[in-house]
Amino acid sequence: xxxxxxxxxxxxxxxxxxxxxxxxxxxxxxxxxxxxxxxxxxxxxxxxxxxxxxxxxxxxxxxxxxxxxxxxxxxxxxxxxxxxxxxxxxxxxxxxxxxxxxxxxxxxxx
Amino acid sequence: xxxxxxxxxxxxxxxxxxxxxxxxxxxxxxxxxxxxxxxxxxxxxxxxxxxxxxxxxxxxxxxxxxxxxxxxxxxxxxxxxxxxxxxxxxxxxxxxxxxxxxxxxxxxxxxxxxxxx
Numbered sequence: 001x002x003x004x005x006x007x008x009x010x011x012x013x014x015x016x017x018x019x020x021x022x023x024x025x026x027x028x029x030x031x032x033x034x035x036x037x038x039x040x041x042x043x044x045x046x047x048x049x050x051x052x053x054x055x056x057x058x059x060x061x062x063x064x065x066x067x068x069x070x071x072x073x074x075x076x077x078x079x080x081x082x083x084x085x086x087x088x089x090x091x092x093x094x095x096x097x098x099x100x101x102x103x104x105x106x107x108x109x110x
Numbered sequence: 111x112x113x114x115x116x117x118x119x120x121x122x123x124x125x126x127x128x129x130x131x132x133x134x135x136x137x138x139x140x141x142x143x144x145x146x147x148x149x150x151x152x153x154x155x156x157x158x159x160x161x162x163x164x165x166x167x168x169x170x171x172x173x174x175x176x177x178x179x180x181x182x183x184x185x186x187x188x189x190x191x192x193x194x195x196x197x198x199x200x201x202x203x204x205x206x207x208x209x210x211x212x213x214x215x216x217x218x219x220x221x222x223x224x225x226x227x
Contacts, residue, residue, distance in 0.1 A: 042218035098156075101153065102152070102153045
């Protein structure tokens with residue numbers, strides 16, 4: 001079945017630093033979604049991407065839908081302590097079911 | 111917008127009993143609801159997909175007689191864990207989407223922590 005490779009698995013950064021994480025798929029996707037999950041909570045949708053090459057921002061977050069349609073990245077600029085959490089990429093090639101990455105755990109040191 | 115609630119947020123039950131978890135879309139109509147299970151430090155594992163008014167579609171390896179799903183309206187789906195055992199202890203999360211909106215965005219509930227003793 002479809003698989004998503006999400007990296008890095010975890011990141012430890014200082015407050016104020018920029019962060020970048022990415023996902024690659026074994027097949028072509030037509031939708032990429034980025035979620036953030038905090039402990040004991042459900043994932044929250046951050047950014048949705050629908051077109052190859054699309055670059056979308058949500059505050060300090062920027063995500064791009066790769067030209068090959070097999071990858072996406074999420075950048076967080078000027079990180080703050082409340083950015084801590086697990087970030088998941090998810091995608092689909094047309095099925096209503098999403099394929100999820102394994103997550104990137106972000107720790108921000110004040 | 112796109113708020114999904116779950117109830118209860120946590121539940122402790124004895125082995126052999128059944129537990130019902132509710133998932134509601136509060137400000138939109140959900141043509142499709144999904145039920146996930148999440149183990150500690152792992153990603154979400156899809157258990158089943160349910161469309162309003164029809165039977166749920168279960169993922170391979172998920173026992174449909176053990177995890178009963180009902181999607182009776184466009185705003186409510188329920189998951190009943192029947193004859194629960196300690197190995198069913200987990201974090202259960204629902205999500206909802208509106209296929210009529212033409213997108214695959216899923217909006218998640220806050221999750222339900224089930225502990226079976």
